[in-house]
Amino acid sequence: SKKNRLRVIPLGGLDGIGKNMTVLELGNDMIVIDAGLMFPDDDHPGIDLILPDYSYIVQRKDKLRGIIITHGHEDHTGALPYLLKDLGAPVPVLGTKLTLGIIAGKLEEHRIKKPKLREIKPGGHVNLGMFGLDFFAVNHSIPDGVAVYVRTPAGTVLHTGDFKLDQTPIDGRFTDFAGFARAAKQGVTLLLSDSTGAENPGHTPSEAVVGSSLRSIFASAQQRIIVASFASHVHRVQQICDAAVACGRKVVVTGRSMVNITRIARDLGYLHIADDDIVDAYAMGNLPADQVVVLCTGSQGEPLSALARIANGDHRTVKLEEGDTVVISASPVPGNEKAVSRVMNR
Ligand SMILES: [Zn+2]
Structure with a gap:
Protein backbone atom coordinates (compact mmCIF):
# COMPACT_ATOMS: atom_id res chain seq x y z
CA SER A 1 0.00 0.00 0.00
CA SER A 193 26.58 -1.96 -3.22
CA ASP A 194 29.38 0.25 -4.45
CA SER A 195 33.08 -0.55 -4.47
CA THR A 196 35.89 1.33 -6.22
CA GLY A 197 37.53 -0.95 -8.77
CA ALA A 198 34.59 -3.36 -8.83
CA GLU A 199 34.82 -3.44 -12.63
CA ASN A 200 38.42 -4.71 -12.60
CA PRO A 201 38.78 -8.48 -13.02
CA GLY A 202 40.55 -10.50 -10.32
CA HIS A 203 40.62 -9.56 -6.66
CA THR A 204 42.30 -6.97 -4.45
CA PRO A 205 45.37 -8.36 -2.68
CA SER A 206 45.33 -8.48 1.11
CA GLU A 207 46.58 -5.39 2.95
CA ALA A 208 49.11 -7.71 4.63
CA VAL A 209 51.21 -8.02 1.42
CA VAL A 210 52.22 -4.36 1.74
CA GLY A 211 54.15 -5.07 4.95
CA SER A 212 56.88 -7.13 3.32
CA SER A 213 57.56 -4.60 0.56
CA LEU A 214 57.75 -1.81 3.14
CA ARG A 215 60.21 -3.85 5.21
CA SER A 216 62.49 -4.50 2.24
CA ILE A 217 62.47 -0.84 1.14
CA PHE A 218 63.20 0.27 4.72
CA ALA A 219 65.99 -2.30 5.12
CA SER A 220 67.93 -0.99 2.12
CA ALA A 221 67.47 2.74 2.86
CA GLN A 222 70.64 4.53 4.02
CA GLN A 223 69.32 7.95 4.95
CA ARG A 224 65.97 9.32 5.96
CA ILE A 225 62.78 7.55 4.85
CA ILE A 226 59.69 9.61 4.06
CA VAL A 227 56.40 7.77 3.59
CA ALA A 228 53.18 9.44 2.46
CA SER A 229 49.90 7.65 2.96
CA PHE A 230 46.25 8.22 3.79
CA ALA A 231 45.98 9.21 7.45
CA SER A 232 42.77 7.22 7.79
CA HIS A 233 44.38 4.05 6.43
CA VAL A 234 45.27 3.01 9.97
CA HIS A 235 46.34 -0.51 8.97
CA ARG A 236 48.80 0.90 6.43
CA VAL A 237 50.05 3.33 9.08
CA GLN A 238 50.41 0.39 11.49
CA GLN A 239 52.53 -1.49 8.96
CA ILE A 240 54.69 1.59 8.35
CA CYS A 241 55.16 1.97 12.12
CA ASP A 242 56.01 -1.72 12.52
CA ALA A 243 58.55 -1.63 9.68
CA ALA A 244 60.12 1.52 11.15
CA VAL A 245 60.43 0.10 14.65
CA ALA A 246 61.79 -3.19 13.25
CA CYS A 247 64.72 -1.37 11.66
CA GLY A 248 65.40 0.83 14.69
CA ARG A 249 63.84 4.03 13.40
CA LYS A 250 61.49 6.49 15.11
CA VAL A 251 58.27 7.49 13.38
CA VAL A 252 58.05 11.26 12.91
CA VAL A 253 54.46 12.32 12.18
CA THR A 254 53.58 15.40 10.15
CA GLY A 255 50.52 16.75 8.36
CA ARG A 256 47.41 17.84 10.23
CA SER A 257 45.18 14.86 9.47
CA MET A 258 48.06 12.41 10.05
CA VAL A 259 48.72 13.92 13.48
CA ASN A 260 44.99 13.94 14.34
CA ILE A 261 44.10 10.46 13.17
CA THR A 262 47.18 8.73 14.58
CA ARG A 263 46.31 10.31 17.94
CA ILE A 264 42.64 9.23 17.79
CA ALA A 265 43.53 5.73 16.56
CA ARG A 266 46.12 5.27 19.34
CA ASP A 267 43.74 6.63 22.01
CA LEU A 268 40.98 4.24 20.93
CA GLY A 269 43.25 1.21 20.57
CA TYR A 270 43.35 0.88 16.76
CA LEU A 271 47.02 1.84 16.27
CA HIS A 272 49.77 0.30 18.35
CA ILE A 273 53.15 1.96 18.77
CA ALA A 274 55.05 2.83 21.95
CA ASP A 275 55.21 6.49 23.03
CA ASP A 276 59.01 6.44 22.65
CA ASP A 277 58.78 5.38 19.01
CA ILE A 278 56.49 8.13 17.72
CA VAL A 279 57.43 11.82 17.61
CA ASP A 280 55.78 14.98 16.29
CA ALA A 281 57.76 16.53 13.42
CA TYR A 282 58.07 19.81 15.31
CA ALA A 283 59.62 18.01 18.30
CA MET A 284 62.02 15.75 16.40
CA GLY A 285 65.14 17.73 17.30
CA ASN A 286 68.32 16.34 15.79
CA LEU A 287 67.42 12.72 15.24
CA PRO A 288 70.03 11.20 12.88
CA ALA A 289 68.71 10.67 9.33
CA ASP A 290 69.14 6.90 9.48
CA GLN A 291 66.95 6.68 12.59
CA VAL A 292 63.91 8.41 11.13
CA VAL A 293 60.81 7.47 9.16
CA VAL A 294 58.74 10.55 8.38
CA LEU A 295 55.08 9.60 8.13
CA CYS A 296 53.16 12.29 6.29
CA THR A 297 50.03 13.25 4.41
CA GLY A 298 50.07 14.11 0.72
CA SER A 299 49.83 10.76 -1.08
CA GLN A 300 47.24 12.31 -3.40
CA GLY A 301 49.38 15.27 -4.41
CA GLU A 302 47.39 17.73 -2.28
CA PRO A 303 49.25 21.03 -2.82
CA LEU A 304 49.25 22.11 0.85
CA SER A 305 50.00 18.69 2.32
CA ALA A 306 53.13 17.81 4.28
CA LEU A 307 54.66 15.86 1.37
CA ALA A 308 54.13 18.75 -1.06
CA ARG A 309 55.71 21.14 1.44
CA ILE A 310 58.66 18.79 1.92
CA ALA A 311 59.07 18.44 -1.87
CA ASN A 312 58.96 22.23 -2.30
CA GLY A 313 61.44 22.84 0.52
CA ASP A 314 58.75 24.67 2.54
CA HIS A 315 58.46 22.29 5.49
CA ARG A 316 59.65 23.78 8.77
CA THR A 317 61.57 20.78 10.14
CA VAL A 318 61.79 18.14 7.41
CA LYS A 319 64.28 18.97 4.65
CA LEU A 320 64.94 16.58 1.78
CA GLU A 321 68.59 15.53 1.51
CA GLU A 322 70.58 13.60 -1.06
CA GLY A 323 70.04 9.87 -0.53
CA ASP A 324 66.67 10.14 1.24
CA THR A 325 64.04 7.56 0.26
CA VAL A 326 60.51 8.80 -0.51
CA VAL A 327 57.68 6.25 -0.63
CA ILE A 328 54.14 7.09 -1.72
CA SER A 329 52.23 4.24 -0.14
CA ALA A 330 48.88 4.69 -1.88
CA SER A 331 47.54 4.60 -5.41
CA PRO A 332 46.16 7.85 -6.73
CA VAL A 333 42.40 8.04 -6.34
CA PRO A 334 41.00 8.32 -9.90
CA GLY A 335 41.26 12.00 -10.84
CA ASN A 336 44.31 12.75 -8.64
CA GLU A 337 46.98 11.33 -10.99
CA LYS A 338 48.12 14.71 -12.29
CA ALA A 339 48.48 16.22 -8.81
CA VAL A 340 50.51 13.21 -7.64
CA SER A 341 52.93 13.38 -10.56
CA ARG A 342 53.32 17.13 -9.99
CA VAL A 343 54.62 16.46 -6.46
CA MET A 344 56.78 13.54 -7.66
CA ASN A 345 58.38 15.77 -10.30
CA ARG A 346 59.49 18.22 -7.62
ZN1 LIG B 1 35.60 4.44 1.95
Whole structure:
Protein backbone atom coordinates (compact mmCIF):
# COMPACT_ATOMS: atom_id res chain seq x y z
CA SER A 1 0.00 0.00 0.00
CA LYS A 2 1.02 3.61 -0.36
CA LYS A 3 1.48 3.97 3.39
CA ASN A 4 3.98 1.12 3.37
CA ARG A 5 5.95 2.34 0.39
CA LEU A 6 9.68 2.57 1.06
CA ARG A 7 11.44 5.39 -0.72
CA VAL A 8 15.18 5.05 -1.35
CA ILE A 9 16.70 8.35 -2.40
CA PRO A 10 20.40 8.60 -3.23
CA LEU A 11 21.54 12.21 -2.77
CA GLY A 12 25.11 11.51 -3.87
CA GLY A 13 27.66 8.80 -4.52
CA LEU A 14 26.83 6.22 -7.19
CA ASP A 15 28.23 8.05 -10.21
CA GLY A 16 31.70 8.75 -8.85
CA ILE A 17 33.88 8.99 -5.77
CA GLY A 18 32.35 11.34 -3.26
CA LYS A 19 29.35 12.72 -1.41
CA ASN A 20 27.83 9.39 -0.51
CA MET A 21 24.42 9.91 1.05
CA THR A 22 21.27 7.81 0.85
CA VAL A 23 17.86 8.53 2.37
CA LEU A 24 15.42 5.78 3.35
CA GLU A 25 11.91 7.03 4.00
CA LEU A 26 8.84 5.10 5.07
CA GLY A 27 5.63 6.67 6.35
CA ASN A 28 6.54 9.03 9.14
CA ASP A 29 10.12 7.81 9.53
CA MET A 30 13.31 8.61 7.69
CA ILE A 31 16.95 7.57 8.13
CA VAL A 32 20.09 8.67 6.32
CA ILE A 33 23.02 6.39 5.52
CA ASP A 34 26.32 8.31 5.22
CA ALA A 35 26.88 12.05 4.82
CA GLY A 36 29.92 12.50 2.61
CA LEU A 37 31.51 15.31 0.67
CA MET A 38 33.41 15.40 -2.59
CA PHE A 39 36.77 17.04 -3.12
CA PRO A 40 36.92 19.37 -6.11
CA ASP A 41 39.42 18.66 -8.90
CA ASP A 42 40.81 20.70 -11.79
CA ASP A 43 37.30 21.01 -13.22
CA HIS A 44 36.13 22.97 -10.15
CA PRO A 45 38.38 26.04 -9.91
CA GLY A 46 37.83 28.14 -6.78
CA ILE A 47 35.66 25.52 -5.07
CA ASP A 48 36.72 24.24 -1.63
CA LEU A 49 34.25 21.43 -0.99
CA ILE A 50 31.30 19.87 -2.76
CA LEU A 51 28.35 18.83 -0.59
CA PRO A 52 25.37 16.76 -1.65
CA ASP A 53 22.12 18.71 -1.98
CA TYR A 54 20.44 17.53 1.22
CA SER A 55 17.55 20.01 1.22
CA TYR A 56 15.20 17.00 0.95
CA ILE A 57 16.34 15.93 4.44
CA VAL A 58 16.20 19.41 5.96
CA GLN A 59 12.65 19.90 4.64
CA ARG A 60 11.55 16.67 6.36
CA LYS A 61 13.73 16.87 9.45
CA ASP A 62 10.86 16.05 11.83
CA LYS A 63 10.84 12.54 10.37
CA LEU A 64 14.58 12.02 10.68
CA ARG A 65 15.26 9.26 13.24
CA GLY A 66 19.01 8.98 12.80
CA ILE A 67 22.07 9.22 10.58
CA ILE A 68 24.12 6.05 10.15
CA ILE A 69 27.76 6.44 9.12
CA THR A 70 29.27 3.26 7.63
CA HIS A 71 32.93 4.31 8.06
CA GLY A 72 35.17 7.31 8.71
CA HIS A 73 36.22 8.36 5.18
CA GLU A 74 35.55 11.97 4.17
CA ASP A 75 33.36 10.90 1.26
CA HIS A 76 31.06 9.32 3.88
CA THR A 77 31.42 11.76 6.81
CA GLY A 78 32.51 15.14 5.43
CA ALA A 79 29.03 16.65 4.95
CA LEU A 80 27.91 15.70 8.46
CA PRO A 81 28.92 18.94 10.24
CA TYR A 82 27.12 21.02 7.60
CA LEU A 83 24.03 18.80 7.67
CA LEU A 84 23.83 18.89 11.49
CA LYS A 85 24.17 22.68 11.48
CA ASP A 86 21.42 23.02 8.87
CA LEU A 87 19.16 20.61 10.76
CA GLY A 88 19.68 22.66 13.91
CA ALA A 89 18.48 19.75 16.06
CA PRO A 90 20.50 17.03 17.78
CA VAL A 91 19.79 14.04 15.52
CA PRO A 92 21.36 10.74 16.65
CA VAL A 93 24.49 9.85 14.67
CA LEU A 94 25.30 6.13 14.70
CA GLY A 95 28.72 4.67 13.98
CA THR A 96 31.34 2.27 15.29
CA LYS A 97 33.93 3.38 17.85
CA LEU A 98 36.66 4.59 15.46
CA THR A 99 34.13 6.15 13.08
CA LEU A 100 32.62 8.14 15.96
CA GLY A 101 36.11 9.08 17.21
CA ILE A 102 36.92 10.61 13.83
CA ILE A 103 33.50 12.29 13.61
CA ALA A 104 33.77 13.72 17.14
CA GLY A 105 37.02 15.49 16.22
CA LYS A 106 35.43 16.88 13.08
CA LEU A 107 32.30 18.15 14.88
CA GLU A 108 34.46 19.78 17.53
CA GLU A 109 36.37 21.68 14.83
CA HIS A 110 33.00 22.92 13.58
CA ARG A 111 31.98 23.88 17.14
CA ILE A 112 28.97 21.59 17.16
CA LYS A 113 28.19 21.15 20.83
CA LYS A 114 26.93 17.93 22.41
CA PRO A 115 26.22 15.89 19.29
CA LYS A 116 24.19 12.72 19.94
CA LEU A 117 26.79 10.12 19.03
CA ARG A 118 25.56 6.53 19.46
CA GLU A 119 28.10 3.74 19.24
CA ILE A 120 27.08 0.66 17.28
CA LYS A 121 28.80 -2.70 17.28
CA PRO A 122 29.21 -5.01 14.30
CA GLY A 123 26.78 -7.86 14.91
CA GLY A 124 24.54 -5.46 16.84
CA HIS A 125 20.96 -4.38 16.21
CA VAL A 126 19.23 -0.99 16.57
CA ASN A 127 15.66 0.17 15.89
CA LEU A 128 15.02 3.65 14.50
CA GLY A 129 11.30 4.27 14.01
CA MET A 130 10.01 1.60 11.64
CA PHE A 131 13.53 0.67 10.57
CA GLY A 132 15.30 -2.32 12.12
CA LEU A 133 19.05 -2.17 11.54
CA ASP A 134 21.67 -4.92 11.71
CA PHE A 135 25.35 -4.11 11.31
CA PHE A 136 28.00 -6.37 9.77
CA ALA A 137 31.76 -5.89 9.91
CA VAL A 138 33.45 -5.19 6.56
CA ASN A 139 37.11 -4.78 5.61
CA HIS A 140 38.04 -1.52 3.96
CA SER A 141 41.01 0.87 3.74
CA ILE A 142 39.98 2.27 7.13
CA PRO A 143 39.26 0.10 10.18
CA ASP A 144 35.83 -0.42 11.75
CA GLY A 145 33.65 -0.22 8.63
CA VAL A 146 30.17 -1.75 8.61
CA ALA A 147 27.46 -2.82 6.21
CA VAL A 148 23.85 -2.12 7.20
CA TYR A 149 20.94 -4.51 6.76
CA VAL A 150 17.68 -2.56 7.04
CA ARG A 151 14.38 -4.30 7.80
CA THR A 152 11.17 -2.42 7.05
CA PRO A 153 7.50 -3.41 6.68
CA ALA A 154 7.97 -2.80 2.94
CA GLY A 155 11.00 -5.04 2.47
CA THR A 156 14.69 -5.20 3.27
CA VAL A 157 17.66 -3.19 2.06
CA LEU A 158 21.27 -4.31 2.30
CA HIS A 159 23.69 -1.37 2.13
CA THR A 160 27.20 -2.80 1.94
CA GLY A 161 29.12 0.40 2.63
CA ASP A 162 32.60 0.38 1.05
CA PHE A 163 34.15 -3.03 1.43
CA LYS A 164 36.82 -5.45 0.39
CA LEU A 165 37.19 -9.13 1.08
CA ASP A 166 40.53 -9.56 2.87
CA GLN A 167 41.38 -13.11 3.95
CA THR A 168 44.29 -11.92 6.14
CA PRO A 169 43.22 -8.56 7.61
CA ILE A 170 45.82 -6.73 9.73
CA ASP A 171 43.52 -6.50 12.77
CA GLY A 172 42.07 -10.01 12.39
CA ARG A 173 38.61 -8.50 11.85
CA PHE A 174 37.05 -10.18 8.82
CA THR A 175 34.19 -9.13 6.58
CA ASP A 176 31.22 -10.86 8.23
CA PHE A 177 30.39 -13.46 5.58
CA ALA A 178 28.06 -15.26 7.99
CA GLY A 179 26.11 -12.05 8.60
CA PHE A 180 25.69 -11.51 4.87
CA ALA A 181 24.61 -15.15 4.50
CA ARG A 182 21.98 -14.69 7.23
CA ALA A 183 20.68 -11.56 5.49
CA ALA A 184 20.55 -13.45 2.19
CA LYS A 185 18.54 -16.21 3.84
CA GLN A 186 16.06 -13.71 5.28
CA GLY A 187 15.85 -12.05 1.87
CA VAL A 188 17.22 -8.86 0.36
CA THR A 189 14.66 -6.78 -1.53
CA LEU A 190 17.23 -4.19 -2.57
CA LEU A 191 21.02 -4.45 -2.57
CA LEU A 192 22.95 -1.17 -2.54
CA SER A 193 26.58 -1.96 -3.22
CA ASP A 194 29.38 0.25 -4.45
CA SER A 195 33.08 -0.55 -4.47
CA THR A 196 35.89 1.33 -6.22
CA GLY A 197 37.53 -0.95 -8.77
CA ALA A 198 34.59 -3.36 -8.83
CA GLU A 199 34.82 -3.44 -12.63
CA ASN A 200 38.42 -4.71 -12.60
CA PRO A 201 38.78 -8.48 -13.02
CA GLY A 202 40.55 -10.50 -10.32
CA HIS A 203 40.62 -9.56 -6.66
CA THR A 204 42.30 -6.97 -4.45
CA PRO A 205 45.37 -8.36 -2.68
CA SER A 206 45.33 -8.48 1.11
CA GLU A 207 46.58 -5.39 2.95
CA ALA A 208 49.11 -7.71 4.63
CA VAL A 209 51.21 -8.02 1.42
CA VAL A 210 52.22 -4.36 1.74
CA GLY A 211 54.15 -5.07 4.95
CA SER A 212 56.88 -7.13 3.32
CA SER A 213 57.56 -4.60 0.56
CA LEU A 214 57.75 -1.81 3.14
CA ARG A 215 60.21 -3.85 5.21
CA SER A 216 62.49 -4.50 2.24
CA ILE A 217 62.47 -0.84 1.14
CA PHE A 218 63.20 0.27 4.72
CA ALA A 219 65.99 -2.30 5.12
CA SER A 220 67.93 -0.99 2.12
CA ALA A 221 67.47 2.74 2.86
CA GLN A 222 70.64 4.53 4.02
CA GLN A 223 69.32 7.95 4.95
CA ARG A 224 65.97 9.32 5.96
CA ILE A 225 62.78 7.55 4.85
CA ILE A 226 59.69 9.61 4.06
CA VAL A 227 56.40 7.77 3.59
CA ALA A 228 53.18 9.44 2.46
CA SER A 229 49.90 7.65 2.96
CA PHE A 230 46.25 8.22 3.79
CA ALA A 231 45.98 9.21 7.45
CA SER A 232 42.77 7.22 7.79
CA HIS A 233 44.38 4.05 6.43
CA VAL A 234 45.27 3.01 9.97
CA HIS A 235 46.34 -0.51 8.97
CA ARG A 236 48.80 0.90 6.43
CA VAL A 237 50.05 3.33 9.08
CA GLN A 238 50.41 0.39 11.49
CA GLN A 239 52.53 -1.49 8.96
CA ILE A 240 54.69 1.59 8.35
CA CYS A 241 55.16 1.97 12.12
CA ASP A 242 56.01 -1.72 12.52
CA ALA A 243 58.55 -1.63 9.68
CA ALA A 244 60.12 1.52 11.15
CA VAL A 245 60.43 0.10 14.65
CA ALA A 246 61.79 -3.19 13.25
CA CYS A 247 64.72 -1.37 11.66
CA GLY A 248 65.40 0.83 14.69
CA ARG A 249 63.84 4.03 13.40
CA LYS A 250 61.49 6.49 15.11
CA VAL A 251 58.27 7.49 13.38
CA VAL A 252 58.05 11.26 12.91
CA VAL A 253 54.46 12.32 12.18
CA THR A 254 53.58 15.40 10.15
CA GLY A 255 50.52 16.75 8.36
CA ARG A 256 47.41 17.84 10.23
CA SER A 257 45.18 14.86 9.47
CA MET A 258 48.06 12.41 10.05
CA VAL A 259 48.72 13.92 13.48
CA ASN A 260 44.99 13.94 14.34
CA ILE A 261 44.10 10.46 13.17
CA THR A 262 47.18 8.73 14.58
CA ARG A 263 46.31 10.31 17.94
CA ILE A 264 42.64 9.23 17.79
CA ALA A 265 43.53 5.73 16.56
CA ARG A 266 46.12 5.27 19.34
CA ASP A 267 43.74 6.63 22.01
CA LEU A 268 40.98 4.24 20.93
CA GLY A 269 43.25 1.21 20.57
CA TYR A 270 43.35 0.88 16.76
CA LEU A 271 47.02 1.84 16.27
CA HIS A 272 49.77 0.30 18.35
CA ILE A 273 53.15 1.96 18.77
CA ALA A 274 55.05 2.83 21.95
CA ASP A 275 55.21 6.49 23.03
CA ASP A 276 59.01 6.44 22.65
CA ASP A 277 58.78 5.38 19.01
CA ILE A 278 56.49 8.13 17.72
CA VAL A 279 57.43 11.82 17.61
CA ASP A 280 55.78 14.98 16.29
CA ALA A 281 57.76 16.53 13.42
CA TYR A 282 58.07 19.81 15.31
CA ALA A 283 59.62 18.01 18.30
CA MET A 284 62.02 15.75 16.40
CA GLY A 285 65.14 17.73 17.30
CA ASN A 286 68.32 16.34 15.79
CA LEU A 287 67.42 12.72 15.24
CA PRO A 288 70.03 11.20 12.88
CA ALA A 289 68.71 10.67 9.33
CA ASP A 290 69.14 6.90 9.48
CA GLN A 291 66.95 6.68 12.59
CA VAL A 292 63.91 8.41 11.13
CA VAL A 293 60.81 7.47 9.16
CA VAL A 294 58.74 10.55 8.38
CA LEU A 295 55.08 9.60 8.13
CA CYS A 296 53.16 12.29 6.29
CA THR A 297 50.03 13.25 4.41
CA GLY A 298 50.07 14.11 0.72
CA SER A 299 49.83 10.76 -1.08
CA GLN A 300 47.24 12.31 -3.40
CA GLY A 301 49.38 15.27 -4.41
CA GLU A 302 47.39 17.73 -2.28
CA PRO A 303 49.25 21.03 -2.82
CA LEU A 304 49.25 22.11 0.85
CA SER A 305 50.00 18.69 2.32
CA ALA A 306 53.13 17.81 4.28
CA LEU A 307 54.66 15.86 1.37
CA ALA A 308 54.13 18.75 -1.06
CA ARG A 309 55.71 21.14 1.44
CA ILE A 310 58.66 18.79 1.92
CA ALA A 311 59.07 18.44 -1.87
CA ASN A 312 58.96 22.23 -2.30
CA GLY A 313 61.44 22.84 0.52
CA ASP A 314 58.75 24.67 2.54
CA HIS A 315 58.46 22.29 5.49
CA ARG A 316 59.65 23.78 8.77
CA THR A 317 61.57 20.78 10.14
CA VAL A 318 61.79 18.14 7.41
CA LYS A 319 64.28 18.97 4.65
CA LEU A 320 64.94 16.58 1.78
CA GLU A 321 68.59 15.53 1.51
CA GLU A 322 70.58 13.60 -1.06
CA GLY A 323 70.04 9.87 -0.53
CA ASP A 324 66.67 10.14 1.24
CA THR A 325 64.04 7.56 0.26
CA VAL A 326 60.51 8.80 -0.51
CA VAL A 327 57.68 6.25 -0.63
CA ILE A 328 54.14 7.09 -1.72
CA SER A 329 52.23 4.24 -0.14
CA ALA A 330 48.88 4.69 -1.88
CA SER A 331 47.54 4.60 -5.41
CA PRO A 332 46.16 7.85 -6.73
CA VAL A 333 42.40 8.04 -6.34
CA PRO A 334 41.00 8.32 -9.90
CA GLY A 335 41.26 12.00 -10.84
CA ASN A 336 44.31 12.75 -8.64
CA GLU A 337 46.98 11.33 -10.99
CA LYS A 338 48.12 14.71 -12.29
CA ALA A 339 48.48 16.22 -8.81
CA VAL A 340 50.51 13.21 -7.64
CA SER A 341 52.93 13.38 -10.56
CA ARG A 342 53.32 17.13 -9.99
CA VAL A 343 54.62 16.46 -6.46
CA MET A 344 56.78 13.54 -7.66
CA ASN A 345 58.38 15.77 -10.30
CA ARG A 346 59.49 18.22 -7.62
ZN1 LIG B 1 35.60 4.44 1.95
